Amino acid sequence: MMFLPTRTAALDRLAQFAPQAGRAYASQRNYDRPAHDDVSRLSPYLRHRMITEDEVLTSVLAHHSAAAAEKFIQEVYWRTYWKGWLEQRPSVSANYRMGLNAALNRVQTEAGLRAEWEAACSGDTGIACFDAWAHELADTGYLHNHARMWFASIWIFTLRLPWELGADFFLRHLLDGDPASNTLGWRWVAGVQTVGKTYLARPDNIAKYTEGRFQPAGLATWAAPLDAAPNPDRGQVPVSGVVPSGTFGHLITEDDLSPGWIFDHVTPTQTAAFNGTQYRSPLAVATQVDQFVEAAIEDLSARIAAPLARPRTPLQIDEWATQNGLDAIVMSYSPVGGTADALTQVKTPIISLVRPHDADAWPYASAGFFKFKAKIPKLLARYDAQMRLL
Numbered sequence: 117m118m119f120l121p122t123r124t125a126a127l128d129r130l131a132q133f134a135p136q137a138g139r140a141y142a143s144q145r146n147y148d149r150p151a152h153d154d155v156s157r158l159s160p161y162l163r164h165r166m167i168t169e170d171e172v173l174t175s176v177l178a179h180h181s182a183a184a185a186e187k188f189i190q191e192v193y194w195r196t197y198w199k200g201w202l203e204q205r206p207s208v209s210a211n212y213r214m215g216l217n218a219a220l221n222r223v224q225t226e227a228g229l230r231a232e233w234e235a236a237c238s239g240d241t242g243i244a245c246f247d248a249w250a251h252e253l254a255d256t257g258y259l260h261n262h263a264r265m266w267f268a269s270i271w272i273f274t275l276r277l278p279w280e281l282g283a284d285f286f287l288r289h290l291l292d293g294d295p296a297s298n299t300l301g302w303r304w305v306a307g308v309q310t311v312g313k314t315y316l317a318r319p320d321n322i323a324k325y326t327e328g329r330f331q332p333a334g335l336a337t338w339a340a341p342l343d344a345a346p347n348p349d350r351g352q353v354p355v356s357g358v359v360p361s362g363t364f365g366h367l368i369t370e371d372d373l374s375p376g377w378i379f380d381h382v383t384p385t386q387t388a389a390f391n392g393t394q395y396r397s398p399l400a401v402a403t404q405v406d407q408f409v410e411a412a413i414e415d416l417s418a419r420i421a422a423p424l425a426r427p428r429t430p431l432q433i434d435e436w437a438t439q440n441g442l443d444a445i446v447m448s449y450s451p452v453g454g455t456a457d458a459l460t461q462v463k464t465p466i467i468s469l470v471r472p473h474d475a476d477a478w479p480y481a482s483a484g485f486f487k488f489k490a491k492i493p494k495l496l497a498r499y500d501a502q503m504r505l506l
């Protein structure tokens with residue numbers, strides 16, 4: 117198994133990787149080598165916050181100056197940026213879900229499209245690199261970033277399949293399946309995120325960065341941006357709710373499996389963990405995705421040595437709250453995505469607290485990454501202060 121679903125495994129990987137997060141990472145990170153040891157492979161852990169950005173950045177800054185690790189630090193902040201961008205434009209996620217439902221309806225009625233979609237998902241297109249990545253994703257739950265870009269580009273511009281079906285295929289199979297990074301990553305490749313700017317997978321680029329493992333022929337040579345509405349105006353940045361006095365339950369979700377920081381704000385009487393992987397897609401998620409989150413929750417339960425209630429639906433969350441006489445549920449903020457959608461059906465009041473890492477950064481995710489990137493040195497000041505305390 118490439119990703120053990122425990123916090124210990126996440127910390128081990130971070131300890132192993134941090135020394136190479138400087139110039140080695142910057143020069144080698146674009147190579148899609150089979151072992152993927154030029155990149156951190158921390159994403160399944162970071163996505164579920166089995167380790168946090170705080171821990172990753174603090175560890176990396178203990179080994180490198182911010183300048184030497186600039187590239188890696190920027191990548192860590194890409195996830196933060198995408199989340200903050202989507203938080204301020206949730207209709208982009210709703211439109212993706214509508215586009216996905218429309219594409220799934222077409223799949224039901226158009227036999228040709230259905231056959232092409234199934235061939236793409238099962239790695240049976242005859243395009244060797246694409247098929248290999250489809251198998252790798254199904255087998256391991258992970259793909260290198262460059263492979264994700266090439267795969268999405270071939271899906272959209274060579275196979276001419278709806279991009280929403282590709283985003284859904286990723287979200288159902290990636291252990292790190294993240295509504296913001298995934299939806300916006302696909303939109304970026306399709307040319308609807310940075311409007312008019314597409315990403316074309318080029319055979320020479322694939323050959324170079326797979327070190328000749330793949331030398332594809334017959335790929336699209338032109339990537340015309342897909343039609344799309346302009347990006348919506350920016351809305352509010354979420355802020356933490358206020359915790360009044362009362363009896364509270366603590367709800368843990370797959371969006372934050374390091375919930376200790378919540379106890380700085382509230383002393384809950386009960387704790388429950390909600391695995392919301394089934395809400396990632398209208399279709400079934402891959403078994404290994406659900407099992408990864410289940411095992412990560414079990415690992416957390418063993419670490420906090422407290423019995424966890426295990427609701428699997430919004431209704432069961434309300435039943436847990438009622439049975440335990442809770443006035444409200446307190447939780448770490450769940451960003452735009454399937455879990456947050458499911459929680460809108462919970463009737464018990466929910467007070468969400470936004471982690472300082474997100475609260476500091478999200479307001480800057482107002483426009484493109486270039487503008488956001490300029491704020492990273494300021495955002496890192498928090499980590500300098502933490503380092504001085506070590």
Ligand SMILES: Cc1cc2nc3c(=O)[nH]c(=O)nc-3n(C[C@H](O)[C@H](O)[C@H](O)COP(=O)(O)OP(=O)(O)OC[C@H]3O[C@@H](n4cnc5c(N)ncnc54)[C@H](O)[C@@H]3O)c2cc1C
Binds near residue numbers: 191195262268295
């Ligand atoms: C079409 C497409 C879909 C994607 N879908 C997802 C997804 O569902 N979930 C997901 O976590 N990432 C997604 N990414 C982003 C990126 O590919 C992965 O985060 C990265 O490959 C994870 O591998 P790593 O941990 O070895 O990365 P490293 O290169 O070691 O990077 C370190 C960390 O930085 C963050 N990061 C790196 N690159 C990106 C990026 N481009 N966008 C956002 N964060 C990044 C991740 O947290 C990662 O763990 C997608 C990218 C594309 C192009």
